[in-house]
Amino acid sequence: MEKEVNYEYGVVQGFALSALFWGVIGVLIGILISFQLVYPELxxxxxxxxxxxxxxxTNGLAFGFGLGAIFGMFYYITQRLAKAPLPFPKLARVHLWLFNAAIAAAAVTLxxxxxxxxxxxxxxxxxxxxVVVIWVMFAVNIIGTILNRKEKxxxxxxxxxxxxxxxxxVLYILNNLAIPVGLLKSYSVYxxxxxxxxxxxxxxxxVGFVFTTPILAMFYYVLPKATGAxxxxxxxxxxxxxxxxxxxxxxxxxHxxxxxxxxxxxxxxxxxxxxLIAPSWASVVNGYYTMNGRWDQMRSNYLIKFLILGITFYGLQTIQGPSQAIRAVSQVMHYTDxxxxxxxxxxxxxxxxxxxxAIYYVIERVYKTEVYSVPLANAHFWLALIGQLIFSVTMWFTGLQQGLMMMQRNADxxxxxxFMEALKLNYPFWIMRGVGGVIFFLGFAIFVYNILMTIQKGKRLGAAAA
Amino acid sequence: MNVYSRPIVFLVLAIVVISVGTLVTTFIPLFAKTTSTPIDGIKPYTALELAGRDIYVREGCNNCHTQTVRPLKFETDRYGDYSRGGEFVYDRPFLWGSKRTGPDLAREGGRYPDAWHYQHFKDPRALVPDSNMPAYGWLEDTQVDPAVAEKKMAALGFPYTADEITALNGKTEMDAMVAYMQKLGRDFKEIMAAKNAQAAMPASALSNPYAGNKSAIEEGDDIFEVNCASCHGKDLKGGIGADLTAASLKFGGTDADLYASITGGRPGGMPPFKDALGDDKVWRVVSFIQYVRGGGEEAKEAGHGGHH
Structure with missing residues (x-):
């Protein structure tokens, strides 16, 4: 039975909170740089x-927020799917601290x-x-857990x-091969x-193996758990x-x-x-059809909204991306906003x-409780959705405008x-993009608050039960 | 039992699956000469230019500026000649970028005088009123370290002299950046200018680098057969086109005359082949034609028996 397994949840929570911390920093910097493009005095x-x-x-969000969430969620999902604890929980703790030290060092050196x-x-x-050392520490624990699994x-x-x-x-090692010419300077071997x-x-x-496969791992785990199907x-x-x-x-x-x-x-x-449209949409279809007969959960279960809109944007992303690869589209869109x-x-x-x-779901499970506030989670959802749509749509418009202006010719x-005539026209769109970012940030701040309060509630309940 | 219950087998299989695309599109091309051979005339960076390039890297200029002109008409009209692979063999890392918040800089060298760049770095909006580029006047506050610069030149294997390193004393980071701006695309522009000057020279001033070269004649034979024989005949005796074995040719029979005829075309139907063949192949064809004209038809037939 579950109770017999001594799951290591400390690092799960540690990584989730680290992800939120770097997420806040990363989004705030994003807002600052979006306005720097309009107001260079910033x-x-x-x-x-x-x-x-x-x-x-980019590094703070891809690796601080993204990898932080991935490490935390992978530690949770792997233990549960294997029905086995981490073989080296202390190593995982060191991994957590080294990870945060590395992201901090990354931010400072950059x-x-x-x-x-x-x-x-x-x-x-x-x-x-x-980074390689950190990755190996992570891999040892995950692969070790899988090898010890009780589920065949x-x-x-x-x-x-x-x-x-x-x-x-493989990707990280081969691309970063370089000849050092000082403690913090190197030249690429290529x-x-x-x-x-x-x-x-x-x-x-x-993008494929940080923003796609790990997120799909979360999606395939949380969707059936949340829907019960x-x-x-x-x-x-x-x-x-x-x-x-x-x-x-x-x-x-x-590219x-x-x-x-x-x-x-x-x-x-x-x-x-x-x-790639085909395998990407295999997951989209799998997600949608899992909802068959359960679409009412979009209203009743806040997690489903996040997951279904998430996979919907994955579906749109994996059509838009390939379309941009086509030469005729690339001519216009490449190098623009x-x-x-x-x-x-x-x-x-x-x-x-x-x-x-995934973070909402996992924190609920770690403390065997419900989220602190469903209305706040809903507010987070809508602010994230609206902020993102404002960001993307304004950038598509101004990018298309810029691309076409670069190609346009007079009768002769x-x-x-x-170049400057087209650049100037970006400014109002960049301001709108910044506003979208602020709205997204408000949602993110609510998310952080909601998670922290859920943890506090969970701790209180745990203390009361003991 | 299946692969989904054997983690180690699964891992090995996953590695194999991701390796196919990696090997074909990324690993094997590393050994292609076409991606690593410099164009004749492209020079490595000087110590000052390299220092400037490293500042460009440090400041993340590549986040807003690209350094590659696409082979598209609207692009070359705006920025200059399109980028060639052989221009970049000394670039570590490459700095092509992926977004143009500022204009492309691949052909920046020589576009403006040094004084423009100094002023523009200090106060971009003084020269480009609507610019959103940050001001970089503070680059003047730091000097280039000659010892570090020498170490870098040695690490990259770029040629340098002791005087060149000494001359770095007193140079600021701003000086280095401006030197780097002026280097961008400069070598390539010079190569093209030299080529154009050569093209403007009278054909009679040209000389055949392959005159009498046996292997060049054999290759010229092959090139002739594919590109020329349909009109001039495999035996060069003509058809739609002129008889090239005739004692006197309408547009002249010297190497330079033949070169001019092939590259530029002639009235009456001979099309130009300069772009399709390039100088090197044209000279091989010229050598082959002269060989046949000198040795007669027998030579041509003997040649066929020999290497076909």
Whole structure:
């Protein structure tokens, strides 16, 4: 029985709270940099300039919030699905502290300008080594738990967890290979075209194996638990999983369309990007059909709203993304604000909504209680949704406008607009984007408050029971 | 029993599945010469330019500026010639970027004088009123460290002299940044200018690098057969096009004449092949034609028997 298993929940909560902490910091920096683009006087000091802060925003949220949530949720989900505790709970505690130390060190070094200037791989080489050590500590505990499992079959979530563990390791190590020329300075072992190709193989698969497979692991775990219904189709899960992890690794060069990277690599990436619609939608369909006959839960169960809107944005994201890979679309949209619009539908829509549902669900289970306030959770949901929609939609509009203005010609064939003419027209949209960010942040702050109060309630109940 | 109840087998299988795309699109291309061979004339960075490039990296300029011009007409009209792979072989890391909050900088070198850049870094809005670029005047407050610069040059294997390192004394980070701005795309512009100057020279001033070169003649034969034989005949005796074995040719029979005819085309139906073949292949074809003209038809037939 469950009671006999001595699950390690301390690190689960520790990572969830760490994720919330870095989430708050990351979103606040995001708001600041969104206004810096309109009001350059907000670049207060060298270490607070846009160029340095933007990478603190992306790294803080991808790795502080994203990985924090992933570590916490994976520790919980793996133990429960294996019906076995972590083999090395002390190692997991060290992992928690090292993780927070690493994110703090990442933020400080990036603010000081120590950067490799490769997107989502900006951290300099000593921190890269730290990240690898942290990842190995995590992998040992997760794989150890799975090997000790009492449940013979591994459920879908565990497939995604295992795929995440090996793929992130391969990606991170190969892309960060560098020649150190000082304690915090290095040069990539790859140069020029090769460096670009390796970087975007990494960059796109960081999206795949940090923002997709782990979040799917959470989705496949929490949806059946929250609805009380099994996932619609096991076969669809199987096809979706293998096709997704096979296809993803081919697609990196869709970030490099029309660059000097060889055309055949670009075209292959475009083709596989289109291919990825199928396995992505396998999960979307699986999610929707699981709701068959239970759609009333959208009203009655706050978690379902997060999960279903989350998977809906995943579905939209995985159609919009491949469409952007196509050369004709890339011509217009690439290098414009359409890209951050796309990215933030994925992160603020799919990732944040789904991870939030997982954190709510897991904290409830850790303390065997209900969330502190369902109305507050609903407020969080609506603010997150509205904030994200304002962000994405404004960026799509202004991106399209900018892209088309760059192409537009006069009757005599000369270019119709200067770069600055198009840039200026972004400003009102960027202000609206900032407002969307503030609304999203209000939702996030409510989320944090609700979780903290749930923990407090849980502790009180635990003390009363004892 | 299946793979879903065997975690180790599952892990191995997952590694195999993710390796296929990785090997084909990322690993194997690392060994392709086309992605790592410099264009003749592209030079590594000087110590000052490299210092500037590292500041560009430190300040995250790549978050707003790209450094690659796409081969699209509206793009080359705006920024200049499109980017070639061979321009970037000294770039660690590459700095192509993915978003243009500011304009592309791949062809920035020589676009403005140094003085423009100094003023623009200090106060972007003084020169571009609606600009949202942060001011970087504080780059003048820090000096480039010659010892560090030398270490970096050595680590990258770039050539440098002791004088070049000494000359860094007193240079500020601002000086380095401006030097880097002026380096962007400069070598490539010079290569293209030299090429254009060469193209403007009278053809008679050109000389065939492959005259009499046996392997070049054989390759020229192959190129001729694919591109020229349909009009001039496999035996060069003509058809739709002129008989190239004739004692005197309408547009001249010297190497330079043939080169001019092939690259630029001639009235009466001969199309230009400069872009399709490129100089190197054209000279091989010229060598082959001269070989046949010199040795006669027998040479051509013997050649066929030999290597086809």
């Amino acid at each position: 670049n207060f000091a060298p270490w607070l300039t846009y160029g340095r802060l933007r990478v603190v925003h 603010l000081l300008g120590y950067s490799q200037a490769k997107e989502y791989a900006e951290l300099e080489w000593p921190l890269d080594i730290g 079959q591994m459920y879908v979530s565990l497939w995604y967890i295992l795929a995440t563990i090996v793929t992130v390791a 140069a020029g075209v090769d460096d670009a190709n390796v970087q975007w193989w990494y960059g796109h698969n960081a 099994p996932i619609f189709s096991h076969r669809l899960s199987i096809i979706g999983f293998w096709a997704l992890i096979f296809g993803y690794l081919w697609t990196g060069a869709h 490099l369309v029309y660059t000097p990277v060889p055309d055949w690599i670009q075209t292959t990436a475009i083709v596989f990007s289109i291919f 359409y890209l951050p619009g796309h990215v933030h539908m994925g992160t603020m829509g799919w990732v944040a909504l789904t991870a939030s549902a 064939g000369t270019l119709a607009h200067t």
